Amino acid sequence: MAYSDDDGATWTPAQINPPDASYDHQTVGAGPYPTSLNALSNSLNKGDAVYYCAQAGVTAFCSRSDDGGLNFGRAMTIYNAETDGCGGIHGHVKVASDGTVYVPNRGCNSVQSVAVSENAGTTWTVRNVQGPLDSNGQPTWIANGPPGILDPSVGIASDGTVYFAWIDGRSNGDGHAMVAVSKDKGVTWSNPYDLGTSQNLNNAVFVEAVAGDGDRAAIGFIGTTQTGDHASTNFNGIWYAFIATTYDGGQNWITVNATPNAPVQREGGICNSGTGCTGNNRNLLDFTEITLDERGRVLYAYADGCVDECELHGPNSFSSKATIARQSGGKGLYSQFDGQFNEPITPHAACLSGRRDDQASYLKWTTPDNGGNDISSYKIYRSVTGSPGTERQIGTQVGNKTSYNDRGVDPSVASYSYRVVGVNAQGHGSASNFVDLTVQPRLEATGACNAPGIELLTDPVGDNTDQQSQHDITSVSIAEPITDATTGAADNIYFTIKVRDLTAPIEPGWRFSVRFNIPGYYPPDATGLGPQEDWHVSMVTSDGVDPDFTFGTTGVFQGAARFFVTIGKLDAASTASPDGTITLVLPKSVIEQSAICPGGTCPKMAAGQAINVTLASVRATVPSSIPGTGGTNETIPDTTGAAAYALRADNLCLPNAAPIARLSANPNQGTAPLPVALNGSTSSDPDSIDSIASYTFNFGDGTDDVTQHSPTLTHTFTQAGMYPVKLVVTDSRGKVSSNTDQRIVTVAKPTPTPTPTPTPSLAQVTIQTNPTGRTFSVDGTSYSAKQTFSWKPGSSHTITTTSPQN
Numbered sequence: 001m002a003y004s005d006d007d008g009a010t011w012t013p014a015q016i017n018p019p020d021a022s023y024d025h026q027t028v029g030a031g032p033y034p035t036s037l038n039a040l041s042n043s044l045n046k047g048d049a050v051y052y053c054a055q056a057g058v059t060a061f062c063s064r065s066d067d068g069g070l071n072f073g074r075a076m077t078i079y080n081a082e083t084d085g086c087g088g089i090h091g092h093v094k095v096a097s098d099g100t101v102y103v104p105n106r107g108c109n110s111v112q113s114v115a116v117s118e119n120a121g122t123t124w125t126v127r128n129v130q131g132p133l134d135s136n137g138q139p140t141w142i143a144n145g146p147p148g149i150l151d152p153s154v155g156i157a158s159d160g161t162v163y164f165a166w167i168d169g170r171s172n173g174d175g176h177a178m179v180a181v182s183k184d185k186g187v188t189w190s191n192p193y194d195l196g197t198s199q200n201l202n203n204a205v206f207v208e209a210v211a212g213d214g215d216r217a218a219i220g221f222i223g224t225t226q227t228g229d230h231a232s233t234n235f236n237g238i239w240y241a242f243i244a245t246t247y248d249g250g251q252n253w254i255t256v257n258a259t260p261n262a263p264v265q266r267e268g269g270i271c272n273s274g275t276g277c278t279g280n281n282r283n284l285l286d287f288t289e290i291t292l293d294e295r296g297r298v299l300y301a302y303a304d305g306c307v308d309e310c311e312l313h314g315p316n317s318f319s320s321k322a323t324i325a326r327q328s329g330g331k332g333l334y335s336q337f338d339g340q341f342n343e344p345i346t347p348h349a350a351c352l353s354g355r356r357d358d359q360a361s362y363l364k365w366t367t368p369d370n371g372g373n374d375i376s377s378y379k380i381y382r383s384v385t386g387s388p389g390t391e392r393q394i395g396t397q398v399g400n401k402t403s404y405n406d407r408g409v410d411p412s413v414a415s416y417s418y419r420v421v422g423v424n425a426q427g428h429g430s431a432s433n434f435v436d437l438t439v440q441p442r443l444e445a446t447g448a449c450n451a452p453g454i455e456l457l458t459d460p461v462g463d464n465t466d467q468q469s470q471h472d473i474t475s476v477s478i479a480e481p482i483t484d485a486t487t488g489a490a491d492n493i494y495f496t497i498k499v500r501d502l503t504a505p506i507e508p509g510w511r512f513s514v515r516f517n518i519p520g521y522y523p524p525d526a527t528g529l530g531p532q533e534d535w536h537v538s539m540v541t542s543d544g545v546d547p548d549f550t551f552g553t554t555g556v557f558q559g560a561a562r563f564f565v566t567i568g569k570l571d572a573a574s575t576a577s578p579d580g581t582i583t584l585v586l587p588k589s590v591i592e593q594s595a596i597c598p599g600g601t602c603p604k605m606a607a608g609q610a611i612n613v614t615l616a617s618v619r620a621t622v623p624s625s626i627p628g629t630g631g632t633n634e635t636i637p638d639t640t641g642a643a644a645y646a647l648r649a650d651n652l653c654l655p656n657a658a659p660i661a662r663l664s665a666n667p668n669q670g671t672a673p674l675p676v677a678l679n680g681s682t683s684s685d686p687d688s689i690d691s692i693a694s695y696t697f698n699f700g701d702g703t704d705d706v707t708q709h710s711p712t713l714t715h716t717f718t719q720a721g722m723y724p725v726k727l728v729v730t731d732s733r734g735k736v737s738s739n740t741d742q743r744i745v746t747v748a749k750p751t752p753t754p755t756p757t758p759t760p761s762l763a764q765v766t767i768q769t770n771p772t773g774r775t776f777s778v779d780g781t782s783y784s785a786k787q788t789f790s791w792k793p794g795s796s797h798t799i800t801t802t803s804p805q806n
Helices: 035-040 308-312 335-341 588-594
Strands: 024-032 048-056 059-065 076-079 101-108 111-117 125-128 153-156 162-169 175-182 190-194 203-211 217-224 240-246 254-257 289-292 298-304 321-326 351-356 361-366 377-384 392-398 403-406 415-424 427-431 435-438 454-458 473-479 492-499 510-517 534-540 548-556 562-569 581-587 610-620 643-646 664-666 669-671 674-679 692-698 706-708 712-717 721-731 741-748 763-767 775-778 781-783 787-791 799-803
Touching: 024 101, 059 101, 076 101, 076 111, 101 125, 101 153, 101 162, 111 162, 153 217, 162 203, 162 217, 175 217, 175 240, 203 289, 203 298, 217 289, 217 298, 240 298, 308 643, 351 415, 351 435, 361 377, 361 415, 377 403, 392 403, 403 415, 454 610, 454 643, 473 610, 492 510, 492 610, 534 581, 548 581, 562 588, 581 588, 664 741, 669 674, 674 721, 674 741, 712 721
Parallel strands: 153 203, 175 203, 669 741
Antiparallel strands: 024 048, 048 059, 059 076, 101 111, 111 125, 153 162, 162 175, 175 190, 203 217, 217 240, 240 254, 289 298, 298 321, 351 361, 361 403, 377 392, 377 415, 415 427, 415 435, 454 473, 473 492, 492 581, 510 534, 510 610, 534 548, 548 562, 610 643, 664 674, 674 712, 692 706, 692 721, 721 741, 763 787, 775 781, 775 799
């Protein structure tokens, strides 16, 4: 362990070994001392005690540091199976503002509970999370144990209110995200609430809690609408990150999908049984956390198991990419900042990026702060770069999408500038940044055919801690060059690590490696070390000889340094070049022969098989022996993030002629509203091994592309105008048509319906002589009594008296 007093700029190694026999599920927390122990505050610890808690099998211990984390005192048992009935893993330690310390546990006598210390960790009490007792002495409700190894979490508000979040196991095997509230340090609990009901969630995992003001808290978790055994390899739920928030002390909760356009895992189970997992679904998604920024906005960190093509409805990547979801609108958890938000307001500015080829500009942006009101749409603006007065709105995107393809571009225009503006009920928001796009080569799905291949990861230049150019990773790429010219198959996987420089001599004593996992092809246990976490390919340097190129497995044995186990040599084509290119060539056959596979013998790896890169790193080949480190710290000057790759189809790298798009529109003219049947079924591909896989229609009316597998659709044009309707097609190997076919649809204003001349209403006229009884005539007809006539207004009539003449 190490601690920092300068926001992570430097770190001081702390006491190396835990002050007890604990080795699992370690957690560290800090907070003020209880009032009765204020005398322990000093300038070194700045008034905060640091707690280290961990398990030794079933029993858990916590110890306290009074010097900021440098040294720890005696470890105290916080619960055990014999006296408290507690077992399994615990959650993270949290410290309240009054110094009370909390460690949640997933099962004490089958009830989820919390261990509480009110004297700075000296003694502990286990308090079950359950409702008041009924007339029979039984709790009216309990926090049921979870379906699997899923630890609970506590969030502690500024006034000491405790929010306990847990996954509640149900009789059918489902697990629901729940929360309850305590105002008395866990002695009693109230307001048990199912956080997934409003989103129709039937399974949830990895719950995390945070609180701000006493009546405000947030819970983050991963959830799905699918019911059943969530850890099964056959589970087909689609998982998203959800955030639930309360502003009334837990009486009510608002749950939102924080990743609606980016599943955390697609159509797969999430195993939470550690090394007991089998199948494809152990990708360590339990690395989650939730916290607040300085104004109380929620930040939720999670391991993303669905990246790149997976987000676009491709196969599940089973990755574990560190990701943060941030609150983009609404009140935070500190009421003192509510006035600063002044919501609802118009949306803030989005962050725009894009690329352009000869067919279109492809824009994407991050979702901006919505100003406390849902974004209903985005306005897309384009201008000719450097030409004032040329900007115009070219399209509109719906509010739940953050991409747009502009197919109205002219390839002869050197550069276009774009910006987007979000719109909500309050009006148009701030404009995004401008992006200037020039025509670039099309992105083709053949990058894996030649080394270095697809660039999976980039890493900042100069971020290595020792500032040696040989230890500064800048990128990692992967490729599968053809080894069978007839079928296009590839026998090897090429991993390419790029460092800034490898000019001779290469410094001895270092390992340049890529760690990865292959779902379904699990690393074998290592003799003396036990279960292994993942595979590695490495270049290892040593004194007086050329670098060694090896492959094998890695794991961490009982909390010590990571061990790299060598199984064998890489292919002889593995090389290192002075320009910093390290090529590591792994035959697929050695994984198939070495791995442990469900069902016994491992099959040949097929197209679509995930290769999930954990990270690339440069590290010393032996643990550091610097005095004070204990001999188990690792010297690692540079690492990268994670990425995912899927093995290509054999025929992907064979010669591929572009398909040809052909479009018809019927009718191609008429009055609005005009439904037009679009048909791309005559599109074709010259390669016998290919077919048309998708059709991308653009209607020319400012709406975005529609891509589908069917060659036909109907679009209704509601406004008069001339619309260039376009079609591009993509073949079964990802090749886009060489042409963009176009048809002009002319829409006229509807002919106005003539306004009918209104029929005038008739006037009622009554004629009567005075005195009565005399006769009179109207238009030549005589009458001797009172008469009423209905006449058209403006008509002329003759009235005379006939007897007598007045």
